[in-house]
Amino acid sequence: MGQKKRKLSDLTVGDRNALLVALDAFQGSLDEDDEDLPSGLLSALGQFREKLEVVKHVSFSKVDPTDLAQLSIRAGPLFLNKEKITSARALGLTEADNNILSMTVLQELINLVRKHVSVTTEAGCRILINLLLLRVASTMSDENTDVNIIPEYPIAKIILAENHSFGGVVDFLMAKLPARYTDHLLRNPVISLNNPDLTPITSNIFEAKRDRVDAAIPQVALAAASHCKQRSLPVLRGCITSGEQWVFFVYEVKEVGGLISCSSEYSIGRQFQDLPLILGILRDWEVEDEDNSDVEDEGDSDDEMTSPSLQTAPSPELVFKIRVQPPNNTLVIPPAHIKRIILLVEIKRAVENCREWFFHKVFDQTDQQAVHAFVSYPEIDTLGVVVALGDCWTYREYDRHYMELSPTPSERNDATYHESDLVSPSTIVNDVQRHFGRRGFAHFQEPASEAASIAIHKRLQAMYKSSL
Numbered sequence: 001m002g003q004k005k006r007k008l009s010d011l012t013v014g015d016r017n018a019l020l021v022a023l024d025a026f027q028g029s030l031d032e033d034d035e036d037l038p039s040g041l042l043s044a045l046g047q048f049r050e051k052l053e054v055v056k057h058v059s060f061s062k063v064d065p066t067d068l069a070q071l072s073i074r075a076g077p078l079f080l081n082k083e084k085i086t087s088a089r090a091l092g093l094t095e096a097d098n099n100i101l102s103m104t105v106l107q108e109l110i111n112l113v114r115k116h117v118s119v120t121t122e123a124g125c126r127i128l129i130n131l132l133l134l135r136v137a138s139t140m141s142d143e144n145t146d147v148n149i150i151p152e153y154p155i156a157k158i159i160l161a162e163n164h165s166f167g168g169v170v171d172f173l174m175a176k177l178p179a180r181y182t183d184h185l186l187r188n189p190v191i192s193l194n195n196p197d198l199t200p201i202t203s204n205i206f207e208a209k210r211d212r213v214d215a216a217i218p219q220v221a222l223a224a225a226s227h228c229k230q231r232s233l234p235v236l237r238g239c240i241t242s243g244e245q246w247v248f249f250v251y252e253v254k255e256v257g258g259l260i261s262c263s264s265e266y267s268i269g270r271q272f273q274d275l276p277l278i279l280g281i282l283r284d285w286e287v288e289d290e291d292n293s294d295v296e297d298e299g300d301s302d303d304e305m306t307s308p309s310l311q312t313a314p315s316p317e318l319v320f321k322i323r324v325q326p327p328n329n330t331l332v333i334p335p336a337h338i339k340r341i342i343l344l345v346e347i348k349r350a351v352e353n354c355r356e357w358f359f360h361k362v363f364d365q366t367d368q369q370a371v372h373a374f375v376s377y378p379e380i381d382t383l384g385v386v387v388a389l390g391d392c393w394t395y396r397e398y399d400r401h402y403m404e405l406s407p408t409p410s411e412r413n414d415a416t417y418h419e420s421d422l423v424s425p426s427t428i429v430n431d432v433q434r435h436f437g438r439r440g441f442a443h444f445q446e447p448a449s450e451a452a453s454i455a456i457h458k459r460l461q462a463m464y465k466s467s468l
């Protein structure tokens with residue numbers, strides 16, 4: 001008996017969404033001027049799309065804050081610490097070998113734009129934006145890797161809610177890929193980036209606005225949410241800019257909805273005061289993507305591109321090495337000791353060029369975990385935390401006497417709620433830190449990693465005994 005045919009009315013929202021994405025990709029690959037196209041094909045495709053689109057479609061340019069609220073997308077601040085600002089300025093001033101777009105040339109071109117180009121329209125603003133993005137792309141590209149700029153990048157319609165779909169165009173997408181794929185990408189950007197086997201190492205979106213760049217936050221939030229859902233990305237970075245003013249953002253996918261965190265507004269300045277800072281952040285935005293694994297070539301095949309897997313990270317080996325045995329000298333924990341938690345471990349995806357500040361976001365998470373551990377387990381006074389980002393890792397400790405034991409406002413109904421006037425959170429300075437040095441972390445293959453693991457083992461032994 002043949003398989004029962006399905007009607008359009010039988011399709012789920014997910015089915016319709018998948019068909020719409022495939023339909024957009026197929027139609028985008030067609031040459032509308034091709035004389036060999038069957039007569040009426042494009043019209044039929046349009047009619048089919050209309051039947052699939054039983055939900056309300058909203059283009060990114062028409063999005064407003066109420067759409068964010070309906071999709072549980074929250075907005076918050078994005079802060080840059082002093083160390084990050086200093087390193088970004090230095091990065092922005094870094095010159096690449098044989099790069100004709102030096103900082104001096106860039107400043108001269110910006111002055112030419114200011115003198116001869118009206119920026120009262122987005123088209124005028126984009127001339128200035130083009131210069132900065134081109135500077136970033138040229139300084140970051142080398143014989144192995146290219147950073148490419150794709151203007152007017154279309155993001156296919158996608159259903160983010162039962163009765164709403166979103167789609168549209170972002171003004172720029174910057175993609176970092178192995179150099180051997182550059183020609184293919186620049187000739188067919190939409191088709192190339194729709195190929196799941198050609199995933200960029202990093203990709204960021206940019207939106208041009210002639211004024212009030214912060215007014216475009218809802219627009220870029222929905223663009224980022226759509227792009228993340230289509231490509232299964234947990235995080236996406238980008239910025240909104242008029243060319244002179246720049247606001248950077250990070251969009252994070254949450255269990256429900258998402259969170260867009262936006263920086264303060266940075267201006268180039270008449271004397272280019274913040275030009276190095278803006279260029280440095282743009283470069284850092286392309287280099288670092290802490291929640292997306294790097295994509296690297298494997299083997300000799302020109303067609304294979306794979307992501308390094310967390311399973312190959314040595315983090316579990318480290319945890320086994322620093323384990324603390326119960327008094328019975330076995331790995332069987334006595335029931336009476338089951339609540340003597342002394343170590344939390346957070347393992348995240350690998351990052352390129354690991355830096356200390358990459359751990360800060362994870363520590364925000366472990367701060368809350370430590371609070372709840374102390375509330376739930378009164379037997380412990382000290383808690384250790386290991387955080388690993390691929391092959392780099394670090395360690396910190398918490399003391400219950402310097403923790404505020406109250407859950408966050410959204411958890412006030414939690415049974416563990418307890419009021420406290422103590423400052424939260426606070427970490428303990430210990431003798432493990434010296435093994436990480438000024439950098440603040442170690443790579444697993446370094447001697448410092450072995451020395452730090454031995455020191456942690458000793459501290460965990462002391463913590464375990466003190467909790468008995």
